[in-house]
Amino acid sequence: MKEFDYIIIGGGCAGLSLAYELEINEKLKDKTLAIIEPRDEYKRDKTWSFWKVANHNFDDCVKKNWENFTVNIKKNTNHLQCTSYPYQSVDSGLFYEKINNKLKGNKNISFFKNINEINSKNSFVFNSVPSIKKDHRNLWQYFCGVEIETQKNFFDDKIFNLMDFDCEQRESVHFFYTLPYSETSALIETTWLSRMNDGSKKDYDSQIKDYIETNLKLKNYKITYKEEGAIPLFYPTYEIEKNKINIGTAGGMTRLSTGYTFLNIQEHSKFICNNIENILNTKKFEISKKYQFLDDVFLRVLEKHPDKMPDIFFKMFKCSPKTVIKFLSNKSNFFEDLSIIFKMPKITFIKALFY
Ligand SMILES: Cc1cc2nc3c(=O)[nH]c(=O)nc-3n(C[C@H](O)[C@H](O)[C@H](O)COP(=O)(O)OP(=O)(O)OC[C@H]3O[C@@H](n4cnc5c(N)ncnc54)[C@H](O)[C@@H]3O)c2cc1C
Numbered sequence: 001m002k003e004f005d006y007i008i009i010g011g012g013c014a015g016l017s018l019a020y021e022l023e024i025n026e027k028l029k030d031k032t033l034a035i036i037e038p039r040d041e042y043k044r045d046k047t048w049s050f051w052k053v054a055n056h057n058f059d060d061c062v063k064k065n066w067e068n069f070t071v072n073i074k075k076n077t078n079h080l081q082c083t084s085y086p087y088q089s090v091d092s093g094l095f096y097e098k099i100n101n102k103l104k105g106n107k108n109i110s111f112f113k114n115i116n117e118i119n120s121k122n123s124f125v126f127n128s129v130p131s132i133k134k135d136h137r138n139l140w141q142y143f144c145g146v147e148i149e150t151q152k153n154f155f156d157d158k159i160f161n162l163m164d165f166d167c168e169q170r171e172s173v174h175f176f177y178t179l180p181y182s183e184t185s186a187l188i189e190t191t192w193l194s195r196m197n198d199g200s201k202k203d204y205d206s207q208i209k210d211y212i213e214t215n216l217k218l219k220n221y222k223i224t225y226k227e228e229g230a231i232p233l234f235y236p237t238y239e240i241e242k243n244k245i246n247i248g249t250a251g252g253m254t255r256l257s258t259g260y261t262f263l264n265i266q267e268h269s270k271f272i273c274n275n276i277e278n279i280l281n282t283k284k285f286e287i288s289k290k291y292q293f294l295d296d297v298f299l300r301v302l303e304k305h306p307d308k309m310p311d312i313f314f315k316m317f318k319c320s321p322k323t324v325i326k327f328l329s330n331k332s333n334f335f336e337d338l339s340i341i342f343k344m345p346k347i348t349f350i351k352a353l354f355y
Helices: 013-024 092-104 204-215 262-274 276-281 289-304 306-316 321-328 334-343 346-352
Strands: 006-009 033-036 047-051 062-066 068-073 076-081 087-091 109-112 124-127 139-150 159-164 173-182 185-195 221-232 244-246
Touching: 006 013, 013 033, 013 092, 013 262, 047 092, 047 262, 062 173, 068 306, 087 092, 139 173, 139 204, 139 289, 173 306, 185 204, 185 306, 262 276, 289 306, 289 334, 289 346, 306 334, 321 334
Parallel strands: 006 033, 006 124, 033 109, 068 159, 124 244
Antiparallel strands: 047 087, 062 087, 068 076, 139 185, 139 221, 159 173, 173 185
16 A cells, blocks of 8 residues: 555645645655545535734635624624734635645645555654544534625625624524625625534524524525534544644634634644654644633633623724734734733633633
8 A cells, every 4th residue: 555754634724725835835845645535526615714814825715805894782883994904705615726726736645535545654644634522511613604696786895794793692692794795795604602402503594594684684685605514612632643743623723712713724734834844843833822721711701601792792892903803813912912801891701710
């Protein structure tokens, strides 16, 4: 059976981002790479959005940039600007196409459907398939989004809505998210932050229909695309192995309070690429312990007081938008952290330390 210097398990966002980073930095000229990916074909399946706080390789896959956004609760809307760090949406279809076209040109890179097709004993493995044990106490961000088209101009495509809490909460945390790509098209997503004990919140189609028709007051539209997913708001478990690094969601690249993962994956890929020659002795790349601690407290409050969360999120965005964006994107300094912390209900958060 064939052997390879490197193996990437999972050719999704993290696996392909890493392969691309290695390829464009010429780290695969004299090394061989096997990518293990079971899917039969690549097609658009996700929209990755984030504030651009760092450079990445996929500006040409960006569907749209925004410099303004809103956050709202019932009867109250906050208008915010993000000129320094525009919000971007990457089209996964364009991303897969760009990377696969580039990787095709290198004979040292091969794709397999199953790891059993190769000999992996002497390879260094980058694994992006998370091991998630079923535990009903775990928190998830689960969502469904549809892209719609209208016949007449309807949306203001200069401004997106990050969180609209003016919707039923069902003793949980629920908001809608709207990304207007043009005056006649938008992605509208229903998002829940809670345990996923039963399917009771997954009546996504009727939630979205009701939001579009009642809240947005839009009657004539057609659905052109749909995506559904769930992001674990906990770190998947893994065993430490000398010849293996976990990447992507499996590698703890999700910011647990927000679900944002894409840009962390890009930074992790660059880190691995810069250290690839000495990968066996390279320290683990992780989201700073400061954010791990703060997110842990935040999620404890979220679990205990879901009813308070719309107000808490709303208050957080009363800080300067630049500060909040840096905080949510792991780029804030100590003083910026403090200004966010001071906006939070102190007693609730202090109590959460002891739950
Ligand atoms: C619908 C959706 C929307 C999201 N939107 C955002 C967003 O807007 N912003 C953001 O920052 N994050 C977002 N995320 C979170 C995160 O960025 C994505 O989940 C991202 O795809 C994670 O990358 P990954 O490589 O870890 O996982 P994936 O991209 O899921 O890649 C894992 C790959 O492993 C393959 N695989 C599965 N089983 C095996 C196996 N046994 N052997 C080998 N391969 C296997 C899968 O086919 C897949 O290609 C979103 C997630 C989802 C699901």
